[in-house]
Amino acid sequence: MKTKILSLIAIVTVSFALSAQAQQNTPVEEGVSAPITSVPNLGSFEADYTYSPFKIDGKDMNIQQVNGSLTLPLYSKMQNGKVDFFLAGVGYSGLFLSGMGNQFGGNNFHSFSVPLTFQKAFSPKYALLISAVPTLSSDLKDISGNDMLYTGVAMLKIRKSAKFTYSIGVVYSKQFFGSVLVPVFGIDWNISDKLSLSGTIPVSEKLNYKLSKKSNFGLSGDFGIGGGTYRLSKKMNSDYFQAQQFKASLYYNYALAKNFSVEVSAGYNVVQKLDLYDKDQKVNWVPFNNLDKRGAPLTELKKTGVAVSTGINYRF
Template structure:
């Protein structure tokens, strides 16, 4: 991450578990518990933080008679430095997704997500696609924030390329920072190789580039800035400071699939 004379970096790790809740006819209720951690190093003092997120996600998925699907989700969790946890550390999201089944090779859809961020409100309308172009090539994801193109090289090896845009906010300690918070806007490209071992163990290694990895530091505020994807439509609250960085990205992951 480079900004003027700053040459820092961020380390991230995520751990999650998906779990079934209930199935009723063609409706399925699912859950996902996730723990995330971000560590910012060698930046300006106020940004050199270790922050965490502990969240629970719920999904309701129902298949209609014509094979179309309705998907509704909700998520809530704590997002802070976990120094002195309070209700001010809570963020939540809700949304829906309608998936239109055309044939076995093509599904399209639309939806919208809403997230209550510490600076205000984030709105994410999207179009979705799941298109198997040929037996080896597949285009999936949500447009415009997360399109993904995957090439299935063999039964076990695949190569994918994706773009991703996201906003995160993390509350800081009330004692030391008076409930200030950090906002992270990022857009990146990632190319990765995946290997599936014995149908259950998925190993991934990827490299990419953060085109925009912007950090903003805010004093505690309940003002209602509205964001479309990662772009502010208004500026009800202004940051105390801002770092506009970019840099290379490296990712390694493991996933166990039941």
Template sequence: MLLKPIMMNPMIDLIIYRVYKRTLLLSLLMTGLVPEAFTQSAADSTKPVEVDIIKVGYAQSLNADSGKSQYDAYVSLLLPIPINDNFVLITGVSYNNLTTKVFGSAAQFYKLTIPLGFKANLSELNTITVVALNRVTKNIQPNLAAKYQSGGIFIYTRKVSERFKYNIGLYYNTEESGAFFIPVIGTKWNPTDKWEVKGNMPINLRISYAPVKPLKIGVSYVGKYESYDLGNTYMVINRNEFAFFVETATFKNLIVQAGLAYNLSNTSKVYLSSDRVEASIIGFHLNDSRNIISNTQLSNTFFLDLKLIYRIFK
């Protein structure tokens, strides 16, 4: 039995879809990424839903300047547990190990995240996803204690058609600098069986094209904001990363992905622990009177990004 549906005006759905489609198509066509067939209407999609259960990845900067070197290794496990046709528990674990420059020297950090939440179908057209994100971060030095960060994300999804869904939501986390909020708007759109657009901006966006199975090529964007305790100070890392990637399946469910990423901006700023802000919304900080102690710039840097993914289709 479905939960009580959220009633939406079909005209509003149609307006959102048309505005989103025209805006996205204009930007894509201007960059030459999309052929003319992309703009044509498509029949109902029968494409299965992809769920990445396990991800193992490694990213490394390709800059010859050792002062701009950065390494990021990570592994994640996602465990969706279906309770019934309309309710799925979500849990798992992810681990990141980051090496970057602080005060001119290499420093190593780790981040352990345990998500716990659910996805519920309110009706055939409306879905909500609520996930608490419990994090432990640490500068890998024996004299520094691990720090706990609590956060979460709420996403409401509206299905407009078999090929188009849109999301609205909110992300929150207790960073070392203070409360951090990101309003989210996103989509999952399959204009044709070969093209797919999905993501939640300004966190991530991925546009992929599958010329032949199991090959996929595409472009992606990832925006990252994370913070780590340094003792009497803390560091805030802010990255805006664009990438071109190629992926293929070595076996039915095992995906290999290689990407070349470009960091349009990549900063590691250090502040005194007593210097905090009331709240941050995306890149805007309320009552920000902090003094930057150190600012390591890795902007305009290329990264090699390799991933091994275990993906299921349902």
């Protein structure tokens, strides 16, 4: 049962990751510590790199991940403490395997996404946020409409007080193995002047401690970091590759300038699994149907290990 739950979490987080990035620091959340008096910085550029080394039977292997996203505010309006906006962006995620041969049909996997996010505020307290994320995900050895994945998210954001905001919603995602429909819950809580808790469950959670005006230290949990499903080329029978990682880590964030920060982290992948499935190994409507009905993967690798990351974030 535990394995089934973890697999479902990985799928949801992969589907939701880019949409969640588009939702970070939106007006309802930025207004947690103070009333909203102006439209905050909605545009952003983010990039990060993660290195996960491990050994199997004395052989060195590693997984490297590169992610980047650009979000542009195409429309924003504030009136009577209510903020409406429309964001459009582009995102890239690359997953690179080393030391594993060709057992997964390749070593380089890529995804390109176009997140679109719209928020309608009904009052300073309530807002509806909707995101759509079409994604091309494959080894890029041949490209077709079969490489496309689609994710949609709807969340109601509720600002309970000057220190606490939460959101409830649902995620739908069309994956290579079938369709997923799962509820999600967001939280943004200023526990004290220095300590805060934020995240979108089950995507990621972050406990942050403010060391100074420029630096922060904390603990984060990320489920499905760098993972995903990728369609292989026709030469590989159009099978699909799936990566799952659940990571707990410590991080340090430092603001080099007002809207520009860098971050380093070190953690451990408590679950790290790579699978290759036949293109016909599918199920309908997860979690209403058991994902294990796909059957055993064609190839599988399981190995926990450390992970180190570095990244940058710029808001405008």
